[in-house]
Amino acid sequence: MITETLSNEHAHCDNLFAQAESDVANGQWEKAARGVADFVKAMGQHFSAEEQILFPAFEQRTGQTAGPTQVMRFEHQQMRQLFAQMQQGLAQQDSSEYLGISETLLMLMRQHNAKEEQILYPMSDRVLGNEASAILAQMEQSKQGV
Amino acid sequence: MNTANLALQQTPPISVPFRFFLTAPLFGVLASVLLVWRGVELFSSRWNVDLLALTHLVVLGVICMVMMGAVLQLIPILMGVPIPHSRWVSTVLHLFLTLGTLALACGFLEMLPPPLHCVAHPLKEVSAAQLESVWLFKSAILLLGLSFVMFLGVAGYCLIQVTVHNPISWAMQLAFMSLAVTVTIGLMLGATFSNTWMVSWSPVMLTQWHLTWGLVGWVSVLVMGVAYQVVPMFQITPQYPLKVRTWLVPILFLSLIGWAIFYGLANLNQWSFSWSQLVEGVLGIGLSVFAITTLFLQSRRLRKLPDLTLNYWRVGMVCLLMAVGWRFTGILWPAVTTQPVYEIILGILFIAGFVLSVIQGMLYKIIPFLVWLHLQNRQLDVLKAVRLVKLPNMKQVFSERWARRQFWLYLFGLALLLATPIGLPGIVQIAGVVWFCSFLLLGYNLYSALWLYLSVSRQMVAST
Numbered sequence: 205m206i207t208e209t210l211s212n213e214h215a216h217c218d219n220l221f222a223q224a225e226s227d228v229a230n231g232q233w234e235k236a237a238r239g240v241a242d243f244v245k246a247m248g249q250h251f252s253a254e255e256q257i258l259f260p261a262f263e264q265r266t267g268q269t270a271g272p273t274q275v276m277r278f279e280h281q282q283m284r285q286l287f288a289q290m291q292q293g294l295a296q297q298d299s300s301e302y303l304g305i306s307e308t309l310l311m312l313m314r315q316h317n318a319k320e321e322q323i324l325y326p327m328s329d330r331v332l333g334n335e336a337s338a339i340l341a342q343m344e345q346s347k348q349g350v
Numbered sequence: 351m352n353t354a355n356l357a358l359q360q361t362p363p364i365s366v367p368f369r370f371f372l373t374a375p376l377f378g379v380l381a382s383v384l385l386v387w388r389g390v391e392l393f394s395s396r397w398n399v400d401l402l403a404l405t406h407l408v409v410l411g412v413i414c415m416v417m418m419g420a421v422l423q424l425i426p427i428l429m430g431v432p433i434p435h436s437r438w439v440s441t442v443l444h445l446f447l448t449l450g451t452l453a454l455a456c457g458f459l460e461m462l463p464p465p466l467h468c469v470a471h472p473l474k475e476v477s478a479a480q481l482e483s484v485w486l487f488k489s490a491i492l493l494l495g496l497s498f499v500m501f502l503g504v505a506g507y508c509l510i511q512v513t514v515h516n517p518i519s520w521a522m523q524l525a526f527m528s529l530a531v532t533v534t535i536g537l538m539l540g541a542t543f544s545n546t547w548m549v550s551w552s553p554v555m556l557t558q559w560h561l562t563w564g565l566v567g568w569v570s571v572l573v574m575g576v577a578y579q580v581v582p583m584f585q586i587t588p589q590y591p592l593k594v595r596t597w598l599v600p601i602l603f604l605s606l607i608g609w610a611i612f613y614g615l616a617n618l619n620q621w622s623f624s625w626s627q628l629v630e631g632v633l634g635i636g637l638s639v640f641a642i643t644t645l646f647l648q649s650r651r652l653r654k655l656p657d658l659t660l661n662y663w664r665v666g667m668v669c670l671l672m673a674v675g676w677r678f679t680g681i682l683w684p685a686v687t688t689q690p691v692y693e694i695i696l697g698i699l700f701i702a703g704f705v706l707s708v709i710q711g712m713l714y715k716i717i718p719f720l721v722w723l724h725l726q727n728r729q730l731d732v733l734k735a736v737r738l739v740k741l742p743n744m745k746q747v748f749s750e751r752w753a754r755r756q757f758w759l760y761l762f763g764l765a766l767l768l769a770t771p772i773g774l775p776g777i778v779q780i781a782g783v784v785w786f787c788s789f790l791l792l793g794y795n796l797y798s799a800l801w802l803y804l805s806v807s808r809q810m811v812a813s814t
Contacts, residue, residue, distance in 0.1 A: 222586050226654055278730075301743075303655070303745065304743035307744045308719070311584075311715070312719075315427060318583065322514065323514055326514045327514060
């Protein structure tokens with residue numbers, strides 16, 4: 205349940221990412237600016253919901269605070285830095301800078317997503333059991349508030 | 351809490367995969383030199399000992415070299431299990447694989463060429479190897495044996511601890527089993543060549559088993575497992591269909607077992623060869639399904655930017671389809687297979703066309719990412735006070751223009767090799783020179799990534 209829902213969120217963010225990148229490559233800066241903003245917003249909401257709701261629930265159930273969730277938090281931090289650099293490239297309308305950063309972000313993001321989709325989410329589904337749907341609802345709610 | 355350190359515990363040190371990746375182009379250069387040196391003679395028969403030396407330089411020195419490095423990198427990331435003592439393990443694995451490959455290639459080169467009358471089945475004749483090559487084969491058996499046994503031991507130890515299984519971990523397990531079969535048969539053949547242990551089975555049958563388990567069971571299955579992960583990742587394509595991910599690799603593996611049994615029985619004159627050829631058909635269809643699915647997914651990619659890795663993978667998939675088509679031609683019209691060039695072309699399409707392309711494509715993505723990742727991890731490691739420097743992004747790790755030139759050189763060399771049957775004088779030597787340049791350029795690109803990593807690392811600590 206968690207695996208499916210959150211993997212779909214990843215796919216949605218991937219779509220936004222690819223659209224923004226192709227707009228930059230085509231020099232459509234205005235469209236790209238809107239696209240990047242949408243992408244960064246969607247990623248930010250996804251990260252916050254994980255960090256504030258899913259990860260603590262997982263840590264509470266497993267007793268692991270220094271395990272996989274900590275690595276995921278660290279990678280979120282790395283990605284947030286890249287978002288900032290990407291937005292800088294966008295503001296300066298420097299496409300080679302933007303595309304270099306976006307290539308780096310893509311690799312980091314996709315391998316991060318793979319770890320979550322293949323390891324962390326299935327583990328969460330297993331340890332959280334019946335609570336999973338309540339947690340997903342809370343995560344959805346937290347996004348409305350942002 | 352030092353989270354950077356935690357992330358680093360999962361990611362092995364950059365030196366672990368890099369030593370393998372940076373050695374591979376050097377073996378490519380050696381193989382190219384052999385191509386220039388021995389020229390068209392190499393292709394007189396697939397049993398030509400010089401060609402066996404060339405094949406092992408490429409398959410062990412380039413292909414297995416990169417695959418070992420990639421597996422040591424991927425297991426912790428994709429399965430969440432760290433490699434125990436990764437630095438120490440990779441040092442020993444790398445050293446033994448490098449020396450073992452050199453010993454094996456020299457062993458083949460030192461063998462006397464088989465007498466002309468038995469060109470069709472020379473392995474039967476050359477098994478009584480002369481003195482110089484005997485100790486080379488013995489060293490190769492020892493070094494390669496130790497390297498692969500240790501690699502399989504470490505990989506097996508990690509996979510046992512995997513709690514959440516997925517198609518990639520299944521593919522890896524079956525690939526490792528196939529590697530175990532390949533290595534066992536390879537060691538038996540090596541023992542025969544060094545007069546250590548005369549196996550009573552036909553060396554021709556053992557060789558067919560060895561190369562089929564190696565190229566289909568180990569190399570192709572691992573490529574598939576990795577492709578399920580990286581093809582959607584690099585270009586944002588849809589996922590491989592669940593049915594393909596779940597069933598293709600197990601079907602290939604079971605077919606491989608069936609093929610080995612049927613082929614063995616046919617060699618003992620128990621059954622007709624048509625049974626093993628029928629299963630070969632299944633293997634061919636399986637590999638084609640993989641290639642076609644990959645090409646289809648790539649055509650539906652969301653990311654439309656020009657990409658060298660994509661070019662390399664497309665060449666690889668087309669060559670895989672051509673190799674399968676070529677094998678089917680041989681099964682349907684057996685007269686074609688009597689020409690020595692038939693099997694040579696099959697080998698070029700599969701090894702040089704399919705596997706080498708895919709591997710080079712992977713290197714061009716993994717290496718810049720690892721350079722960036724490790725620099726970034728160093729910078730975020732709060733325990734080590736480092737100076738903040740602007741990190742190079744993935745596109746700044748090496749020159750894209752040179753990487754593209756390397757791709758075209760490689761493609762040109764491949765086309766020349768495939769054109770060998772036309773019989774133009776010196777074509778193999780020209781192909782050798784082109785590939786020499788291509789591997790040299792690949793090496794230049796990869797080593798410039800290493801220099802960049804080292805120079806940025808130095809800048810980080812310079813003023814602390």
